[in-house]
Amino acid sequence: MDFSLTYQKTGQPIIGYADWGSCTIDRRSYSGHCFIFSGSAISWSAKKQSCVSLSTAEAEHAAITEATKEALHLRNLAVDLHMDQQKIKIFSDNQAAQCIAKNLVSSRSKHIDIKLHFIRDVIERRDIDYISTQEMTADILTKPLAKPRHFVLLQKLGLTSSSREKEC
Structure with missing residues (x-):
């Protein structure tokens, strides 16, 4: 209740972060993503994937999708609002998932559902880039985190505390 989104003119384009987390109970993964614009989150989601992934790369590929x-x-x-937003860069911390998305992996990924491969149709128009796990903002949506890391990621989402608490 003490946090709010704070927007400021940054001149930066919309960027996204995609990540996954696992559930130890039913082994289905969680997909999480967030998009940042003007210094704060404008869109985010965390939801359980509909099927069990057979690998980390497959779970991450579903999150990127x-x-x-x-x-x-x-x-x-952005186009409807007459913003100059040609493409939206999505960051992922799993290089194997990016290879699957770009169709650089063959026999090991044959089992992945066709609907997950729709991103191949838009990969030419989108940038999906690697980012280190330490920089993955979407971790807050998919993983339990230590308190200091949690508050760092809240700040990266643009959430600011309206009270002076002793968080970190």
Whole structure:
């Protein structure tokens, strides 16, 4: 209740972060993504994936797919608002998932559902880039975190505390 989103003119384009987390109970993964614009989050999601992934790369690929769908929506919204937003860069911390998305992996990824491969159709128009795990803002949506890391990521989402608490 003590946090709010604070927007400021930055001149930076919309950027996204896609990540995944696992559930030890039913082994289905969580997809998480967030998009930042004007210094704060404008869109975010964390939800359980509909099937069990057979690898970390597959779970991350599913998270990138969900983020890509949201990026397409946000890009269309930006066009409708007459913003100069040619593309939205999505950051991922899993290089194997990026290889699957770019179709650089063959026999090991044949089992991945066709609907997850729709991002191949938009990969030419989108940048999906690697980012280190330490820089992954979407971790806050998919993983339990230590208190200091949690508050760092809140700040990266643009959430600011309206009270002076002793968080960190």
